[in-house]
Amino acid sequence: MKRYILFPVMLVAFVMLSNGVKAQVEDVPNPLLQYINKENGLRFTAGARLFADVAYYHSEYTPMKSGAAITDARIRTSLTYKQFYFYADFDFSKGKFTQKNIFVRYNFCESPFAIHSLKAGYFNEPSSMSLNASLYNYHFIARAAPAMALSAGRGLGITYKYYDASFFADQGIFAENKYNDQISGFQGVSLSGRWLYKPINDEDITLHVGASFHYARTNTGEVVDNVFRTNMELESNMQTYVDATTKFLSADVPWAKNTITFGPEVLFKSDDFFFRGEYIYKRIYKSRNDRELFENQLGGVWSWTTQESWLAGNPIRSSKFQGAYAEMGYLIRGNAYEYDDEYGLLGGCNSKGDLEVVARYSYTELNDINKGDFFLIGKHVFYPDGVVSDYPPVSTSIGGGRLHTATVGINYTLNQYVKVMGEYQYSNLKNVYYPLDKNFHQLQMRLMVSF
Template sequence: MKKTVSACLALCLCVGMNVTAQETLKVKFRSRALLDTSVSGYGKESTQGYYRVEDFRVGFKATYGQYEVKADVGLGGGKVAIKDLLLNYHWGNHTVSFGNGYEPFSMDMLISTADLRFNQSAASVLAYTNSRKLGATYYYHAPHYLFCMGVYTHNDINKLGDTQKNAFVSTSRAVWRCSDSQQERLWHVGGAFSFRTKEVNTSASPEGSVSSDGVTSLFSEPLLEASFPDMGTEVKGLVEALYLAPRFMVQAEYFFDRMNRTSGEKAYRPHGGYIQGGFLLKGRGFEYDAKYGVPGRPSTAKAIELVARFNYTDMNDDRAEIYGGEEKDLSLGVNFYLNQYIGVKINGSYVWVGSHCNAFYQKNFFLAQARLQYIF
């Protein structure tokens, strides 16, 4: 039997299809790749071009009764890294998740990268969220409510070892929603709260830091960046809103952060947020994961979507005398979903560079970007 199951899994890996072993074990192998390119008039050259494989990963999802296992390995950038590595247990309206994944903070960060409206999340999302963390999360979902909470290490599984940060994070999220199935509309409002303990067992004073790449991660320097010594605890939160209709959607989040300091200096308090929307020229409806409270790509396999986003991020805090930069950006784009597997995204962003941004950014600039993606 073991040889039979192994043979089935090998065949599944080759053809990318579901297999069933002993009727209750279902395994789906999956893969995705994101190829990005951008052109900008910013920099020493009159025109600069950038391109790279932003993300390439392979993995699988297996279900056995009420158990679910998800695993993804990233192969981009010349490095091998574990992405999602989760064991989920579902019963009724409840789910418990163990492993390496995102904490429930920011619905935009929880959206699959391939389903984002733009090449990456807004600058404010990147500033006030973190990478995956190793921990446990409990979810409760009902037609009108979603609640989740979890406890995590302040590291993903790839950072455990000599470079790990010895701190813990507790994050909670609550959502209220109302849907009209006849008119295919959904209203969703909510918020999240996160607390991080002070880092311990350090040879020097813990350093606090916040950064954001802005509208692209292809440039060599982050747009916004602040760091300071004597980092203590951190408290951050957000409010979120989402509206889905047959032909358009609107999504917004506002973040606030408080990073306390052990030296008696004033706490550092950056903030920011974004609002974005999509309108379908072709196609109807948008996917929505009720279990985790996140929107997705258009519901129809073939779709054309016009998208727009305005973002504001302020990392300057006069009271704490910490200055990480301030910026505003406006992005417009069009997304072509050729089928449920392949898509093309084209967009442009204009960035207003404010005071105290990274020294690499001396003036406002426009950036055009494109992405070719597949996901199976």
């Protein structure tokens, strides 16, 4: 009798749910708490995970905050009922509550050869290999900066997925704002997809090649001087979470309207070696109400007198950004690397005694600066054609920063519930807002507990 009471009590206590066919990448293979009713096709699990990081940073001018921090602390639950799968997890690190994944999935066609499924709720859009991998199964302490800055993250939406031993297709539609709490305007929408082909995929070797595509229409923003203005922010931390500042790599893109993001990816794994990488390109097209903006500035001391002259002095153009990363690892000791067909991802090192060394290079370009433009650090303003004046035309340049980063690390799994990771990272930055900051060094370690 107690077994049957435990299930609803835990479900209410954690207020969560999980994923189908086999455990989702965030889930734990052997949860400490689970309830199984084979007769009714029911399985419930509850668990938690904790990441504790320590990091030392050395920079040339602007300091980063070295120290230790709880960077992830989650409670997770899952419920499988026949062909339905529910999953939810919530983060309590940094002393505040953050909603992570919460969704339901239905596998409406299963066979030994292929699976079709629908998934709805709040989860990662299918647009990046890096962002769709759980950090617990990731082989680095932080995701690659270009993926964090340029790829779509979590969204409220619905997807259709098909996968088998040779193909993977995951695509869907998402809302721009999960709570519809924008200041004004109609909520935007995005379309995301990730498609893979696996010419080699057996127990020993897997090779997949593929591409992702993301289209977003931004319809939320704020009203400034009676003019509705949309905006997009692209940013990434320095591939670390103890000091997760994004000021060194951050681009503010005003008047963003239609965005296209795409890029190829490749993954190869054998029993004791893996290589993977992707390139990401983002183009942001803009739109604004020029007539209303022109009329609002009439009557001022420095007002433009005609709309044509105002347009010449306040040009607008699309912005483009890009990035790429390449990762590799070698398993010194332990079970072989595994490939997850359901998600098109490399599995984690989760067996007792697994020991691996890894290396990564990443490149992130958030600078979109016109040739000949001059940046005056004292005013934080770009001047077109290098001409500094009191009443210049407005430059369309964006200085979000350029980052090259090389990382080497070693990871060890104590048992199925505990892992430790260690990394050294060197970064080279070019950012007009931080001209004295070029070289960054960091040492960091992580203790991961998951059950």
